[in-house]
Amino acid sequence: MSGIAHDLSRRLADRAEAVCRYYLFNGHREGRYWLVGDIRNTPGRSLFVRLQASAKGPAGKWTDAATGEHGDLLDVIRGSLGLLDFADAAAEARTFLNLPHPELEPAQPRRRVMLAPSGSIEAARRLFAMSGPIAGTIAETYLRRRGITLLHGTGDLRFHPHCYYKPDDGPTETWPAMIAAVTDLTGRITGVHRTWLAPDGSDKAPVTTPRKAMGDLLGSAVRTGVPDSVMAAGEGIETMLSLRQVLPNMAMAPALSASHLAAILLPPTLRRLYIVRDKDPAGDGARDMLLERANVEGIDAIPLSPALGDFNEDLQRLGIDALRTGVRGQFAPEDVARFLRLNP
CATH class of the missing domain: 3.40.1360.10 (Dna Topoisomerase Vi A Subunit; Chain: A, domain 2)
Incomplete structure (x- = not known):
């Protein structure tokens, strides 16, 4: 494990339960462990994350009893959001931990970033990964102004302070936006929905189309809570x-x-x-x-x-x-x- 990965993994382990509640919200705590179906946040009990260090090992380590897979909380972030690259998982971890996002050292060659096609599932997943929790943001202000105050379990909603908006004619703009993950029945992100907001959160942004979705939406939805019967x-x-x-x-x-x-x-x-x-x-x-x-x-x-x-x-x-x-x-x-x- 690289020094960067080790440091992020250690910091995440210090907040193991908070990480699980945010990224594996379809699971629940039992004793010293967080139980969920798998690393993709599917409901179930197969995967267990150690929440506290013990003689059995450090906090943050997880094992999937059904597949034998194991890893740390960086892997949880990667798997739950469907991220492919370590750089994306590390960026998401820094956002969760409120850490700065350092530039690459000058001596290092810059990694060539492959841009996902606009409107694709991968572009949707990257936008969700680059967004942060809504608590304390103007997205929360926007919802509260509409009478919506019970926001527990809304990990499918995030906030991006500078989300691109392309008018039908004219240059691209940036507005703050509420970002909602669109998922299939397994919890896999297939798209996102964007609601662009006024800078003070008082209403939607004054643009022609303040709501847009991208990705593969058919059959999927923005899911809150775990359905049973x-x-x-x-x-x-x-x-x-x-x-x-x-x-x-x-x-x-x-x-x-x-x-x-x-x-x-x-x-x-x-x-x-x-x-x-x-x-x-x-x-x-x-x-x-x-x-x-x-x-x-x-x-x-x-x-x-x-x-x-x-x-x-x-x-x-x-x-x-x-x-x-x-x-x-x-x-x-x-x-x-x-x-x-x-x-x-």
Whole structure:
């Protein structure tokens, strides 16, 4: 292991549980270990990360019992984000640790950087890797101004302070942006969604198209929480995060558009699906198509409709109590006690 890798690995090991909670958020702690399905952050128990140094070895080391693979927390970062190069994993580790990103020493030949094609899956993964946590950023300010304050478990959302924006005509600009990972059912990043923001986080950026996605989106979604037998799927990120204010323990899957909602892939363990619709013709069409698909797969599908245009509008204009009451009236009785947050 090089000196740089060793130093980053040691620093990450000092914060082993924080690393696991951020990059392996589909897992959980048991005793001195973090358990998850594999290095790609798949739900399960096969891979275990040592959280504290012991006679068995140092903190931060992990082993996958199913495959025999093992490594350190730099490998966790690389695997969970789908990064190919050590330089990208090291850059992500420095961002997580709030360390400076040093230039290469003058005596060293500069590594030729191969740029990923614009809009590709690899470009999407690199953008997500170059972004940082949203806590304390204007992305958090933006969400809070829209009434969204419960942000636990949102590791799929990140912040980039200078994200490129290409207008239809004119030079490329840079704006701060909320970056959302779009993942498939295994947790593999297949794309990202960008929401460009005003510099003070008060609203979206004053550009023609403040929201754009790139990568392979069909069937994938921005996933928050781990679905078991029940989950909710809808269109917009803010819409689903608004619903999460009263359903904090339910897995949510914003599909980003009506057409992608209709085509979203459903987990094999799913038994009940809440379909969150926006009040427009496209939302009605997506709801009907997804209802039909769910019924064919033997899944109980229940539409959830907002009082106004969408659930974020309900949250902002009617308040959280009205949102909670509206959701409760549409919920299956057995899910009320399990998921609905009855107190503010």
